[in-house]
Every structure is written in structure tokens, then in C-alpha cells.
Amino acid sequence: MRDFALTFVAVFVALDIIGTLPVYISMTSRLLIDERRKVVDTSILVAFIVALVFIFLGEAIFSFIGITLFDFKIAGGIVLLLVSLADLVGHAEAADRASGSSGIVPLAVPLITGPGVLTTLILQLSSVGVVVTLAALLTNYILAWVVLRKSDLVTKIIGKDGTVVFSKIAALLLAAISVAMIRTGIFGALNEFKAG
Numbered sequence: 001m002r003d004f005a006l007t008f009v010a011v012f013v014a015l016d017i018i019g020t021l022p023v024y025i026s027m028t029s030r031l032l033i034d035e036r037r038k039v040v041d042t043s044i045l046v047a048f049i050v051a052l053v054f055i056f057l058g059e060a061i062f063s064f065i066g067i068t069l070f071d072f073k074i075a076g077g078i079v080l081l082l083v084s085l086a087d088l089v090g091h092a093e094a095a096d097r098a099s100g101s102s103g104i105v106p107l108a109v110p111l112i113t114g115p116g117v118l119t120t121l122i123l124q125l126s127s128v129g130v131v132v133t134l135a136a137l138l139t140n141y142i143l144a145w146v147v148l149r150k151s152d153l154v155t156k157i158i159g160k161d162g163t164v165v166f167s168k169i170a171a172l173l174l175a176a177i178s179v180a181m182i183r184t185g186i187f188g189a190l191n192e193f194k195a196g
Contacts (some may be wrong), residue, residue: 003128007136010124013174014080014116017144019087019167021151022160023111039107040148046104047112048141051121055133058122069126070192073185076119080178083116087171112144116174123181 028036062072124133147154155163 003132004136007124007128007132008139010120010177011117011136011140012143013170013177014114014120015112015140015144016087016116016167016170016174017112017140017147018154018158018163019170020111021147021155021163024107024148025151025155027107037149039104040145043104043108043112044141044145044148046108048137050109050113051117051137051141054118055121055125055130055137058118058125068189068192069122070185070189072119072122073181073188076115076122077178077181077183077185079115080119080174080181083114084171084175084178088168088175112141119181120177 028039031039062068121133121137124136158166
């Protein structure tokens, strides 16, 4: 249960679905309610499939291109750090996405299943295994589906300022997680080098 809780929180922070809300609302503001629901349903499904493919083929991809988990931890940590810092200082990238299409591509990937989520999944697989990681992923994506489906209600409850504050807190937590990933990646690689 503890492993599930920790994995759920890690994926939840990386997913940052509340932080995605303002972007999603902006992207779908001109659509009818039924059209918005269809976009949410399709995007969550595609995002989940992409995440599943990465869970089951991630290690094979690593092996094929000749990288280790420690390499991925360091590189992934740097990517997550840059993503979190960009989110902390502004939403320029999100604004650029919002001005584009409201279809699957910007919403499913990379807004929902982005580098943060993929990196987190790989790391959780190595520490808690497939079953716990899948359970945490599925729970988070169901929650994300509900939040996006009820976006107007959620925004009304916590307010636009609330979504911004929540997003900043999530970005700060993601920055801390990314630093820990870089640290463990470096020390793990050093230990493996010494043992070899």
C-alpha cells in the first residue's frame, strides 16, 4: 500500500492535471460540450496507450540504443528539472500549445503523457514493479479523465488562481524529484563503475 501511495503521488505530480486545466479550457473553449467530452475521452485513451507502450517496451528501447537506467535517470532528471523550471517561471510553452489545435496531439501527448510522466514510470518500474506502477498509472488517468470532464466545476471550485498555485507547487515538487533523480543516477553510475 505504501509503494502504491508513493508511486501514485509521483505520477500525480508529474502528470499535473490541475496545471493542465487552464490550457485545456483555452484549447477547447470554442467547442460544444459533446465535442469537448469526445476530445477528453480520446485524448486520455491515447495518452494511456502511449504510457502503456513505454512501460512494456521502455527497457527494450534502452537495450537497443545502449543506455542504462542510470543514464536515463540523469537525462530524465535534467529534462524534468527544465520542465519544472519552465513551469515555475512562466507558461510560454503551454501558451504556444494552446494556440494550436485542440485535438489529440497537443493534449494526449505531450500535455498528459509527457516526458515527466514517462520518466517517472520508468523509475517506478525499477523500484516497485509493473503491477504497482500500472495501478498507480490507471488510477491517475481515471482521475485526470474526471477532472477534465468536470473542468468547469473544478475551475469554479478552486478558481483560476487556485489552478495556478497548484501548478506551481506541483512544479516545485517535480523540481525536487528531478534533483533526486540526477543525484541517484550519478551515484548509481559511479558505484557500478567502481564495482566493474
